[in-house]
Amino acid sequence: MSLTAFSFPTRTLYGAGALAELPAALAKLGVSRPLVVTDGGLVKTEAFAQLASVLGASNQGKTWFVFDGVHPNPIEEDVRQAAAALRENQCDGVVAIGGGSPLDAGKAARLLARRPGFDLAKFYDESDWSGLLPLVAIPTTAGTGSEVGRSSVITLDATHRKAVLFNPEMLAKLVILDPALTVGLPPHLTAATGADALTHCIESFTCPSFHPMCDGIALEGARLIFDALPKAYRDGQDLTARGHMLVAAAMGAVAFQKDLGVVHSLAHPLSSICGMHHGLANALCLVASMRLCSARRPGLYRRVGQAAGLEVIQLSDAEADRVTIAFMESFLAGLGLNRKLSQFGVKPEHLDALVAQAWEDPCHQTNAAPVTLADLRALYLEVL
Numbered sequence: 001m002s003l004t005a006f007s008f009p010t011r012t013l014y015g016a017g018a019l020a021e022l023p024a025a026l027a028k029l030g031v032s033r034p035l036v037v038t039d040g041g042l043v044k045t046e047a048f049a050q051l052a053s054v055l056g057a058s059n060q061g062k063t064w065f066v067f068d069g070v071h072p073n074p075i076e077e078d079v080r081q082a083a084a085a086l087r088e089n090q091c092d093g094v095v096a097i098g099g100g101s102p103l104d105a106g107k108a109a110r111l112l113a114r115r116p117g118f119d120l121a122k123f124y125d126e127s128d129w130s131g132l133l134p135l136v137a138i139p140t141t142a143g144t145g146s147e148v149g150r151s152s153v154i155t156l157d158a159t160h161r162k163a164v165l166f167n168p169e170m171l172a173k174l175v176i177l178d179p180a181l182t183v184g185l186p187p188h189l190t191a192a193t194g195a196d197a198l199t200h201c202i203e204s205f206t207c208p209s210f211h212p213m214c215d216g217i218a219l220e221g222a223r224l225i226f227d228a229l230p231k232a233y234r235d236g237q238d239l240t241a242r243g244h245m246l247v248a249a250a251m252g253a254v255a256f257q258k259d260l261g262v263v264h265s266l267a268h269p270l271s272s273i274c275g276m277h278h279g280l281a282n283a284l285c286l287v288a289s290m291r292l293c294s295a296r297r298p299g300l301y302r303r304v305g306q307a308a309g310l311e312v313i314q315l316s317d318a319e320a321d322r323v324t325i326a327f328m329e330s331f332l333a334g335l336g337l338n339r340k341l342s343q344f345g346v347k348p349e350h351l352d353a354l355v356a357q358a359w360e361d362p363c364h365q366t367n368a369a370p371v372t373l374a375d376l377r378a379l380y381l382e383v384l
């Protein structure tokens with residue numbers, strides 16, 4: 001029996017209005033000059049206005065500072081610039097607020113603030129990650145769960161590929177899940193980010209390693225998403241649905257400490273080569289990948305079907321999967337996600353590069369069933 005580590009460590013404050021706890025939480029962490037890391041879209045939202053109000057709008061540039069240059073699918077330069085802002089303003093902590101992109105950039109910037117000039121492409125050579133500035137992570141999308149994760153997904157200059165920088169020291173000291181911050185997220189982003197969270201739950205539950213704690217969390221996360229995502233999509237002001245989505249997204253990311261699968265290997269190159277939103281890329285690849293996995297491991301999705309409230313207990317393995325996958329197809333269609341890659345600018349001439357990068361991506365190595373290079377090509381062709 002091999003040894004496995006189970007880890008559920010992040011303190012999380014949950015509830016509408018939880019943001020008001022931020023100043024006291026920062027004081028408790030010894031942070032008196034935080035840098036807020038976010039993106040140019042978010043600074044124009046009501047969510048950012050609420051943050052500014054909680055930190056004291058007139059103190060911006062005096063006791064708290066803002067770096068808002070993070071790109072969607074963040075690049076190395078975003079991390080370097082955020083680290084420079086940390087140093088220039090003599091900040092003693094990071095408040096990362098936004099979707100996965102600013103959260104990931106804010107997490108990684110702390111390493112470069114401590115080690116200016118460090119080559120992020122060599123992150124695995126860095127043995128000492130201690131002493132990073134404290135991080136408070138505040139998601140405004142319910143998708144990536146980056147707020148509770150130990151990794152940061154950055155497109156590296158050297159490879160133009162998404163790299164998953166991983167170290168437990170990267171964890172936030174505190175997570176604030178405040179559904180009031182997500183009510184302004186438009187329906188198409190609510191759907192796409194929610195599909196990312198759902199993909200985390202499904203891929204982590206079905207990947208083969210032994211982790212019953214994560215399996216339980218993944219299934220309950222999926223159950224919450226099946227119930228709450230259509231509600232949040234239809235009515236962005238539904239605070240209960242928004243709240244359940246935030247918790248479920250965090251659960252998805254806790255669950256994928258177990259592992260992920262082929263859908264994420266297909267999705268990563270769609271972002272780095274074609275600029276596609278990560279959740280959207282997952283959503284468009286999910287059903288085809290489930291069909292492939294089910295053909296190799298019939299019955300794989302029975303418990304996912306149960307989490308969706310489907311009557312699949314008495315069915316044969318193949319039939320339980322068929323019913324569950326058909327449900328998934330209509331569930332995604334109800335969120336406007338029954339689309340093809342070609343509708344988002346992906347062209348047949350991208351295919352070779354997509355397949356090559358997906359093959360190099362490590363996620364498919366932990367897929368529910370082994371996949372080949374030819375499988376990756378066939379999956380892309382099916383959803384093109």
Ligand SMILES: NC(=O)c1ccc[n+]([C@@H]2O[C@H](COP(=O)([O-])OP(=O)(O)OC[C@H]3O[C@@H](n4cnc5c(N)ncnc54)[C@H](O)[C@@H]3O)[C@@H](O)[C@H]2O)c1
Nearest residue numbers: 041042072073099100101140141144146149153184185278
């Ligand atoms: N670290 C991890 O564990 C992990 C896991 C999955 C994905 N990711 C990464 O996260 C990134 C994707 O994150 P994302 O899907 O959250 O998208 P994102 O952070 O790129 O945000 C997408 C858009 O939504 C806008 N937005 C965010 N919150 C809003 C709000 N409340 N109201 C209005 N607009 C809002 C942003 O301004 C941005 O334009 C990708 O780079 C992906 O690779 C990381």
Ligand SMILES: [Fe+2]
Nearest residue numbers: 144196200278
């Ligand atoms: Fe993801």
